[in-house]
Amino acid sequence: MITLYHFGPFQGLADPSPFCLKVDCYLRAAGIEFETKSGAKFIGKSPKHKLPYIEDKGKVIADSAFILDYLKKQYGDTLDRDLNAEQQAIAHAFTKMLDENLYWCMVHSRWIGSAWPQIKEAFFGQMPLPLKLFVPAIAQKRVRKSLYMQGLGRHSEHEILDIARKDFRALSDFLGTKNYFLINKPTSLDVSAFAFLAQLTVPDIKCEIIELARSFDNLIDFVNRMKTQFYPE
Numbered sequence: 001m002i003t004l005y006h007f008g009p010f011q012g013l014a015d016p017s018p019f020c021l022k023v024d025c026y027l028r029a030a031g032i033e034f035e036t037k038s039g040a041k042f043i044g045k046s047p048k049h050k051l052p053y054i055e056d057k058g059k060v061i062a063d064s065a066f067i068l069d070y071l072k073k074q075y076g077d078t079l080d081r082d083l084n085a086e087q088q089a090i091a092h093a094f095t096k097m098l099d100e101n102l103y104w105c106m107v108h109s110r111w112i113g114s115a116w117p118q119i120k121e122a123f124f125g126q127m128p129l130p131l132k133l134f135v136p137a138i139a140q141k142r143v144r145k146s147l148y149m150q151g152l153g154r155h156s157e158h159e160i161l162d163i164a165r166k167d168f169r170a171l172s173d174f175l176g177t178k179n180y181f182l183i184n185k186p187t188s189l190d191v192s193a194f195a196f197l198a199q200l201t202v203p204d205i206k207c208e209i210i211e212l213a214r215s216f217d218n219l220i221d222f223v224n225r226m227k228t229q230f231y232p233e
């Protein structure tokens with residue numbers, strides 16, 4: 001059986017990481033049985049020092065994109081096999097927009113922006129003393145450096161919100177009144193979109209980017225549709 005190494009449940013979601021939630025939701029949508037092992041401690045054991053990674057039949061695969069490629073090869077491409085080349089190209093472009101652009105806006109709001117006090121409490125509140133006095137600051141410093149190196153961290157909060165707004169607008173306009181992004185059933189693009197949009201709409205955190213995401217009604221309806229379908233619990 002496949003083991004998914006991830007962070008673990010967070011405020012009504014299977015995971016606070018969009019990449020871990022993507023793999024979790026893909027496995028459910030594709031009907032592939034799996035078990036989970038939860039905890040930030042697995043970051044150190046991951047071949048790429050990030051989560052998620054999976055273990056299957058003695059093989060270890062890290063990175064959500066490589067994991068989905070592996071699952072499609074080993075267990076059949078049940079979600080995307082009906083997509084034509086044009087739809088696959090659109091799915092690729094949107095997926096990379098989520099992974100490489102919206103992700104960093106989300107990281108900024110959680111770790112640097114106005115969500116930080118709430119995130120600090122949610123992620124580190126249970127940590128024993130004296131760890132919780134300094135671990136959050138060390139983690140925040142690392143994330144700040146990553147954001148600066150990536151480039152998004154050099155923008156103002158106002159500019160970052162504007163960058164996120166354009167991603168939400170593109171997703172919302174493309175989804176329109178459809179139930180799913182590409183065809184009349186969920187594909188891996190729906191899984192990816194859910195994994196990111198749910199982070200910004202389900203948890204009970206108050207901040208500007210979450211307020212902004214929640215102003216796109218069709219995206220909220222989409223998240224609720226996917227949640228009801230794949231997370232009925």
Ligand SMILES: N[C@@H](CCC(=O)N[C@@H](CS)C(=O)NCC(=O)O)C(=O)O
Nearest residue numbers: 017018019043050051052063064065
């Ligand atoms: N490209 C990777 C990104 C994974 C990733 O960035 N994971 C973050 C959590 S959202 C992580 O494990 N960060 C831990 C760290 O950097 O120490 C994927 O698609 O899986």
